[in-house]
């Protein structure tokens with residue numbers, strides 16, 4: 001019993017405290033440019049939350065990231081990590097404390113997976129024994145078999161595996177902050193969805209403060225506790241929870257950016273588990289549960305609606321992990337949810353900040 | 364008939380006096396007994412000198428080229444002038460360069476080494492610089508973003524990744540220098556060029572020419588194979604492509 005308990009408990013407790021990140025009036029003007037790439041950007045990411053920076057190409061997302069770990073010099077304003085200005089830190093020491101993941105991953109091709117993950121611990125001068133343990137712990141965390149994967153070279157991995165190793169490498173020294181610049185941008189849609197789900201599971205365990213860059217609004221809605229929408233010129237258009245942004249876009253730019261289907265996207269934020277399902281015997285006479293399709297409770301309302309429509313409006317049976325029937329979902333129920341949300345929105349109700357429940361078609 | 368008596372008269376072939384076999388006396392193409400008698404007094408010293416000449420030239424050339432390539436890697440504008448000068452050195456006909464150096468430096472090992480080294484620079488400089496430049500930008504970005512210093516990135520990332528290109532340059536340089544070192548004899552009495560030159564004056568007797576020339580070729584091939592082996596040992600990651 002001891003082994004299972006410690007393995008399970010060590011996870012979260014082994015990780016250092018996440019730190020709050022605050023950008024205060026940050027500006028960046030590249031030499032020789034007339035317009036700033038970032039203009040007076042202010043936002044605070046609470047410790048342990050995922051902030052997604054989203055915006056069209058050229059809106060300064062990458063620039064904002066590289067200002068935070070001081071890969072490029074700041075032109076104005078201040079950046080605070082855990083209440084301390086990063087501008088007062090020695091850049092190399094600062095970067096060793098900030099996990100950094102980029103779209104092209106940048107694994108070292110001449111080093112094994114184990115050596116890649118050990119990069120920052122080595123720079124920090126950890127003992128070899130501790131490094132070895134940490135590498136195995138991280139490989140297990142990203143679902144790669146340590147014994148098999150530790151000695152492989154990056155060229156012997158699939159694209160998805162490489163990206164996961166990139167994340168593990170960034171997590172190696174237990175940084176209080178992770179910067180991820182379009183980390184899944186180069187992965188095919190199916191594997192991207194898997195990596196997203198995996199990262200959310202991982203984040204639930206490690207609870208880092210994460211700045212996650214993407215140009216894909218769907219990814220932003222899925223990954224973010226909060227979303228910062230940037231427009232050209234690095235101007236912050238809106239910084240809010242996914243629910244709020246979908247319900248109340250700040251202006252026409254945001255409305256256009258999140259898309260005309262933002263009502264549907266909002267449905268993606270809620271899972272069937274969060275609904276008050278209909279008792280199996282509580283159907284109206286014109287509805288029948290005979291031969292109904294079964295969907296897992298983790299399904300998003302959006303995907304359930306899609307299934308409902310393709311089933312010709314017949315109710316769906318919602319089941320839990322063991323296949324037990326939890327209740328039924330019907331078009332009427334979805335309608336109810338929509339009108340409740342609309343009422344909430346008008347009453348200035350607070351959106352649900354947790355936009356992370358949507359592992360569709362989990363069965 | 365005449366040639367037999369000429370060979371038997373003995374002024375051209377050193378040290379075969381009483382032991383001369385009928386093979387040597389009759390100028391057969393290749394006389395193994397000549398080899399066994401002359402390996403330690405003639406061939407081995409020449410081979411050893413040849414190895415030392417080539418090794419010193421490649422080592423010195425490598426050190427200079429590495430320094431130049433690192434400088435040009437950091438300061439781009441150094442590349443063109445360096446290419447210009449090393450290309451110029453590379454294009455000077457070798458015999459001329461040897462002779463040119465004798466006047467200021469003297470007919471000694473220094474002249475020989477300066478000439479040999481100058482022929483390695485273009486090859487090595489280009490290959491090292493190409494190798495360093497071929498390191499993917501995102502790999503360097505990751506190295507810097509994780510908190511490596513410039514020096515750490517150079518030693519831990521750039522040089523290891525440039526290794527295949529560097530070894531490729533070394534292989535060309537080594538083979539070139541081993542061949543070129545056979546004409547060092549024109550200004551300095553050392554290397555396999557000495558017995559080759561002697562053999563050319565030996566008329567129909569070909570054993571010494573074949574032996575010395577063969578040794579030069581063998582040395583080049585073995586050195587090349589050695590470098591391939593070293594590279595395989597040092598770059599296990601390069602062998603695992605696309606599995």
Ligand SMILES: Nc1ncnc2c1ncn2[C@@H]1O[C@H](COP(=O)(O)OP(=O)(O)O)[C@@H](O)[C@H]1O
Nearest residue numbers: 030031033037056057058059060061062063064
């Ligand atoms: N090194 C640079 N020098 C000059 N301008 C740059 C540099 N890097 C980015 N920019 C400019 O800054 C703006 C923001 O770029 P970037 O941060 O890469 O945007 P994003 O990541 O959102 O696509 C763009 O207009 C880009 O051309």
Ligand SMILES: [Mg+2]
Nearest residue numbers: 061062063181
């Ligand atoms: Mg970018």
